Amino acid sequence: MKTTELLRRLTAAPSAPGTESPAVDVIREALEGVADRFETDTLGNLKAVVNEDAADGVILLAHMDKIGCIVTGIDEETGFLRIDKCGGFDARVAPALRVTVLGQRPLPGVIISTPPHLASPDSADKATPLDKLGVDCGLPFDEIRTLVFPGDRILTDAPFFELNENRVCGPYLDDCAGVAALIRCAGLVKAAGRGRRLECVFTTREEVGGQGSAAACFSTAANTAVAVDVSFAKAPGLPETVDAALGGGVMIGYAPVLHKALSDKFKALAKERNIPYTVEIMGRSTGTDADEALTAAGGKVTGLLSIPIRNMHTPVEIADVRDIEATGDLLAALILSD
Amino acid sequence: MKDLLKLLCETDGTSGREAPVREKILSLIGDGHETTVDPLGNLIVNVRGKRRAKHKVMLCAHMDEVGVIATCITGAGLVKFTTVGGIRPEALLGKTVRFENGVIGAVGVKPVHLCGGDERSRLPEVKDMYLDIGADGKEAAEALIAPGDTAVFTSNWTEMGEKLLSKAIDDRAGCAVMVDMINKGVEVDLTFVFNTMEEVGLRGAAASAFTVAPEYAIVLEGTTAADVIGVPPENRVCALGKGAVVNFMDRATVYDKTLYRKAFAIAEANGIALQAKAAVAGGNDAGSVHVSRGGVKTLTLNVPTRYIHSPSSVCDVNDLLSLRALAEKTAEAFADGDA
Numbered sequence: 240m241k242t243t244e245l246l247r248r249l250t251a252a253p254s255a256p257g258t259e260s261p262a263v264d265v266i267r268e269a270l271e272g273v274a275d276r277f278e279t280d281t282l283g284n285l286k287a288v289v290n291e292d293a294a295d296g297v298i299l300l301a302h303m304d305k306i307g308c309i310v311t312g313i314d315e316e317t318g319f320l321r322i323d324k325c326g327g328f329d330a331r332v333a334p335a336l337r338v339t340v341l342g343q344r345p346l347p348g349v350i351i352s353t354p355p356h357l358a359s360p361d362s363a364d365k366a367t368p369l370d371k372l373g374v375d376c377g378l379p380f381d382e383i384r385t386l387v388f389p390g391d392r393i394l395t396d397a398p399f400f401e402l403n404e405n406r407v408c409g410p411y412l413d414d415c416a417g418v419a420a421l422i423r424c425a426g427l428v429k430a431a432g433r434g435r436r437l438e439c440v441f442t443t444r445e446e447v448g449g450q451g452s453a454a455a456c457f458s459t460a461a462n463t464a465v466a467v468d469v470s471f472a473k474a475p476g477l478p479e480t481v482d483a484a485l486g487g488g489v490m491i492g493y494a495p496v497l498h499k500a501l502s503d504k505f506k507a508l509a510k511e512r513n514i515p516y517t518v519e520i521m522g523r524s525t526g527t528d529a530d531e532a533l534t535a536a537g538g539k540v541t542g543l544l545s546i547p548i549r550n551m552h553t554p555v556e557i558a559d560v561r562d563i564e565a566t567g568d569l570l571a572a573l574i575l576s577d
Numbered sequence: 578m579k580d581l582l583k584l585l586c587e588t589d590g591t592s593g594r595e596a597p598v599r600e601k602i603l604s605l606i607g608d609g610h611e612t613t614v615d616p617l618g619n620l621i622v623n624v625r626g627k628r629r630a631k632h633k634v635m636l637c638a639h640m641d642e643v644g645v646i647a648t649c650i651t652g653a654g655l656v657k658f659t660t661v662g663g664i665r666p667e668a669l670l671g672k673t674v675r676f677e678n679g680v681i682g683a684v685g686v687k688p689v690h691l692c693g694g695d696e697r698s699r700l701p702e703v704k705d706m707y708l709d710i711g712a713d714g715k716e717a718a719e720a721l722i723a724p725g726d727t728a729v730f731t732s733n734w735t736e737m738g739e740k741l742l743s744k745a746i747d748d749r750a751g752c753a754v755m756v757d758m759i760n761k762g763v764e765v766d767l768t769f770v771f772n773t774m775e776e777v778g779l780r781g782a783a784a785s786a787f788t789v790a791p792e793y794a795i796v797l798e799g800t801t802a803a804d805v806i807g808v809p810p811e812n813r814v815c816a817l818g819k820g821a822v823v824n825f826m827d828r829a830t831v832y833d834k835t836l837y838r839k840a841f842a843i844a845e846a847n848g849i850a851l852q853a854k855a856a857v858a859g860g861n862d863a864g865s866v867h868v869s870r871g872g873v874k875t876l877t878l879n880v881p882t883r884y885i886h887s888p889s890s891v892c893d894v895n896d897l898l899s900l901r902a903l904a905e906k907t908a909e910a911f912a913d914g915d916a
Contacts, residue, residue, distance in 0.1 A: 319806035329689040331700055332671030335887035337733050337742070347735045349742055349889040351805045355663035356859040356885075357814070366667065366698045373806035375883065375891060377740030398673065398731065400681060402711025408673070408683050475655065475707060476687045486713070526690075549709065551690065553671035555683035557709060 255392035296436035296461030301417030302445030326446030397554035423567025452528035456535030466529035472547035488515025492543030591644030635791035638751025639775030662776030682708030730888035751797030782862035786869035800879035820850025829864025
């Protein structure tokens with residue numbers, strides 16, 4: 240499947256933190272005939288194993304959960320849903336956003352906004368916190384109370400589209416881009432018919448703390464773990480230190496918590512295979528599944544590859560599919576290397 | 578009516594670029610009417626009824642929707658823009674717009690992770706925003722977009738029970754009502770005007786009202802409803818599901834009291850739900866129409882609409898039907914001299 244088509248399907252799966260099973264179905268379908276075996280665990284992680292009998296396993300981590308909101312209550316008078324964030328939802332982009340409420344059945348809704356005619360002049364530059372907004376599903380209280388319950392998740396319903404042949408835009412490239420890179424890697428390793436044991440783990444709850452990664456990395460025999468997530472691409476108004484360009488290739492992470500020899504190996508492999516890359520330097524932990532992998536089950540040799548995107552945690556995340564493919568290629572190079 | 582509104586909302590046209598909407602309306606009303614397009618792009622349609630009018634009545638609605646206009650292309654290939662009509666920064670940030678040639682632009686956002694202090698809760702000004710059209714560098718962007726090109730919010734028509742969500746309900750709702758009246762036929766001669774440039778200062782209406790020279794005017798609009806969570810009842814302006822809305826005063830017009838009362842009398846006599854716009858806010862083409870020539874007796878009727886001037890406004894199909902019914906009854910009454 241073409242990367243763009245895969246991303247279209249992955250981004251459409253309504254998998255919020257703690258309720259990721261819709262993504263599991265899409266990923267299993269994409270890896271049908273590629274994985275030797277699938278496993279799921281208590282926290283909802285999906286593991287796909289390739290080269291099952293090979294030694295020296297590597298666990299790759301990309302998260303299935305998507306940032307969203309969570310229903311905290313229903314207003315009896317208006318029937319509107321009270322909400323709060325579920326993951327790092329950016330309140331600045333919330334007003335007038337189309338959403339899907341994952342209730343008894345998926346319900347369309349919109350986060351409320353104030354039109355200019357009614358806005359007070361001094362509120363122009365203030366974002367309203369999510370718990371002061373609400374979701375309008377157009378239904379009266381008596382009807383919506385049977386369809387939606389506190390704790391139900393809400394996801395952005397914005398279009399996924401191609402800006403041009405390489406650029407895609409939509410919500411949830413974080414971390415559908417990483418998931419797509421793992422799927423590509425698995426396909427390449429399967430086609431090669433050799434290499435180390437590959438455990439692709441599609442994790443849960445990354446956006447609320449990385450609990451899925453912690454459990455998955457405890458349960459694996461693999462000694463090496465590589466998280467694959469998105470990171471910041473160069474864009475106006477960002478610090479100079481953010482200099483990874485869209486289309487510039489895979490970002491190889493260096494950080495105190497990452498294993499330097501593994502980062503160096505990625506760099507060497509990228510050079511050797513002509514895979515475009517940049518390096519991403521972090522001063523402490525990484526804010527990804529790698530942080531939980533590091534200390535799991537007595538510790539792992541841990542690495543991080545990132546895919547640059549713009550507008551992270553908004554409905555208009557933008558990625559270059561070539562960067563996703565480069566990431567998959569570099570992961571496969573590691574699995575196939577000696 | 579619902580299908581008509583969907584068709585019109587899914588057509589793009591910001592102020593001064595209403596041609597696609599006008600063409601859509603012309604295709605929907607078909608031949609057989611006396612139509613004129615004036616120099617400002619207003620579409621004037623004279624519809625012959627079963628009987629002659631004692632007084633000349635004009636119904637009008639505006640075709641334009643709020644949008645953005647490209648102002649320059651940066652060296653990095655990003656498109657700077659300003660708004661066409663009033664749009665708050667919160668309605669733009671992280672949203673997508675579609676240019677006339679189909680190119681989609683995304684309004685870029687500094688990732689919240691990289692925002693320090695109060696930046697996390699502060700909205701940038703429009704002058705600091707940009708559109709990402711996927712182009713690398715000025716040349717690539719200039720091949721797609723030129724300064725002066727316009728765009729509107731991408732459409733996302735959604736039905737939520739009896740509530741309808743879309744961009745541009747302000748004022749394709751008024752246009753839909755008029756198209757339906759034209760297509761179903763009218764009892765008495767009426768003039769329908771589809772105006773341009775309402776969102777940038779009620780401009781089209783100033784020209785068309787002069788040309789049509791009506792004795793009575795009925796402006797059909799989508800007006801702001803604030804019947805949402807967190808807003809106290811006294812600040813809600815009007816509410817969805819409670820019928821059409823009539824203005825007594827807004828920022829552009831103090832309305833003719835006789836017509837205002839007549840609207841309620843006609844609504845009651847015909848069992849049509851009607852509510853007052855309980856705030857002096859906003860303005861519409863009535864501001865231009867009522868001062869046209871020697872003055873025009875003017876009434877504004879609306880469909881109450883939440884979140885106007887955003888990508889996701891919401892109205893109730895029942896209110897749209899109320900507006901449709903009341904527009905017809907008031908127009909007939911005024912034309913027959915019963916005002």
